[in-house]
Amino acid sequence: MTAEQIIFFLTAALILISALMVVTTRNLVHAALWLIAVLFGAAVLFATLDASFLAVVQIVVYIGAIAILFIFAVMLTRRNLLDKVSQTNAGWPWAAGISVAAFAGLVFLVGQMHNAGAQKGEVSGDPLMALSTALVSPDAYVLAFEVASIMLLAALVGAVYIANRK
């Protein structure tokens, strides 16, 4: 076992255990905190994959904003959140079955992949600068960049309007 494999297994265990806690724990604030553990694990994975920008953005956007928003929303709607009663609906065995089937199907598909056993190559150049030029250069992804701002505008106006209505 190399150090890289040990790090991968520890992170994978953290992610999967925390994800299971997210979907099973009854206290929703705890569920949000477990989600933060999942997100942190994903950030570690991004760092091992040499995507340093995405690793920090994962923490800034997901943990710093989205998770906080979830905790706020849970606290806002807490009144009839009885932690004692079951938090799953009547069809949960079906849900579990579908999830296991989905997992089995995905594993089968991965088995069909011709490059499943591929190893990492060398990183060519500086990924951070390559990413920043790709995102804004006119012959690459500048349209996605501008459209993202329109989408954020729509989300800002819509969300604030819906949440604020008296």
Place this chain on the structure above:
Amino acid sequence: MEFLTDPIKVVYDWLLELFLGWGWADWVAVLVIYLLGIVLFISAVMVLDILLVWVERKVVARFQDRLGPNRVGPFGLFQPFPDIIKLILKEDITPEGADRVVFNLAPILSLGSVLFLWAVVPLASRIYGVDLNVALLYIVAAGAIGTLSIIMAGWASNNKYALLGAYRMVANMISYEIPMVVALLIPTVLVGSMSFVAITEAQANYWFVLVSPLGALIFLVAAIAELGRSPFDLNEGESEIVSGYHIEYSGMKFGLFYAGELLHAFTFGGFIAALFFGGWHGPWAEQYPLLGAFYFVVKAMLGYWVIMWVKYTVPRIRIDHMLAFNWKFLTPLAFILLMVTAVTHRVLLDAPTWLYISGMFLSNVLLAWITVEGLRMQARRKREADVSAEPAAAD
């Protein structure tokens, strides 16, 4: 004399040779050296933190025309040590109904989030923890962990005051994070890099405060708000919500929050120094890194002094004023400044240095002047509206 010009490398080589001589594997030796360095670095930061307790108490005493600690040691310099012994020996109370795990995790994350920041701060030329190419976003990420620790503390305490204090503090921190990040974008635009080391090195000839004085000012205001210090300390309005999110904490856990707050203030002093006031740059700092580290600490202390000065001078503001000031003034201003800076910088990129600096400076001054004029015009219009509304109200 090799040691004076590049101390880290000399020590590193010496230790590596020593460990390899003991028959250790290559990677084990490197890992152990890293660990030793990190432990030493964090210990030094913690010792500095202990000293800051004394500085803060002495300075607030002087501001309030008192003497401050003066019994233990010369000028009360050893006062922090009895404080620490008291904190350690104090009974630690976890209130009934608290969420135990989260309650204990919050102070750890609170101090940890501040310690993490020091990994990327360049102390001097060739003396820094790590040259991360996304260091500025890493700082914001560590701040996000700090916000999280506050909401965890407020929620886990099972106390209404704590929860209210946490809400206020989080609303404050997340609001002012936007102008702070935009102020961080300005050095990024100027240098074309997010690495802290590169940003400091780019200030060899001129400090960025000359190029973007308004950016430095916005960063200072946003940093004070991020720290939750007066005038933005409404998380601990004593008359309303007792003491904020750490009301239920006692003993060492409270000590961790307190130490984190002081160190956070000093760290932001260091950031202001490194981003806008040249960091470790000074006479002979390039050749002798230890001298550069001394300059850096002095500049950070000055930044910390300004933050303390503001804290002990201005009164606390109301929450609606705090939010309105951010969303209706500071955030739009920061974004407009970013646009002006980007365009001016791009246009003057190939111009001679004197033209570049004066152009950038003048654009900042112009923007500040327009802002002030706009505010005055708005205030005048509001005053006139009030005057014309008054007789009607009197009838």
Place this chain on the structure above:
Amino acid sequence: MENPWIYLGLFLVVGTIIPIAAIVMAAILAPRKPNPIKLSTYECGMETVGDSWVQFKAQYYVFALAFLIFDVETVFLFPWALSLNMMPLFVAVEGIIFILILLAGLYYIWQKGMLDWV
């Protein structure tokens, strides 16, 4: 230092262990004599009424929403700022359009009075 993240990971681990060590040391050395009054919630001597995990003002939520959107926006602006020096002036204009679109959103919710604390 070939990969900065190794150093950074070690730093995060040590930076978490030191506060934990402080708490553990205090837990070993500190006395422990709990009693019901001491453990009760501190509300300046008043009896606590009801569960403290109460609801809070929805207004905080609106600001958290605005923060989320602008946070994501700044994430997009960092790559833009990095590439500014080596791209044509046109790229600077792209970023300005990006910022102006979102400032228009901020202006809209401001004019609708949604930023007012009530």
Place this chain on the structure above:
Amino acid sequence: MVPLSWYIFLSAALFSIGLYGVLARKNVIAILLGVELMLNAANINLVAFWRYGNTALMGGQVFSIIVFAVAAAEVAVGLALVIAIYRTRKTVIADELDLMKW
């Protein structure tokens, strides 16, 4: 060394757990938490494919940045809807939101 398939297995497992959360949970906010897990699984996949493919092509990373933006917009609007529904109906249980079910 870690082959590509490990990352894909991990993200498949994460995706399935998120799917279970979406299907089985009663609370609307918990369902959104499940959606977040699924989006993260997709992101891990995108970055892994970028790293194991041609690293000079930045499509994978750009795509996952767009996923961040989409996730943020989804959470903002989704949670705002939850708050609005809670204000009128006083419930956040998905089964009780049956006004459209006649």
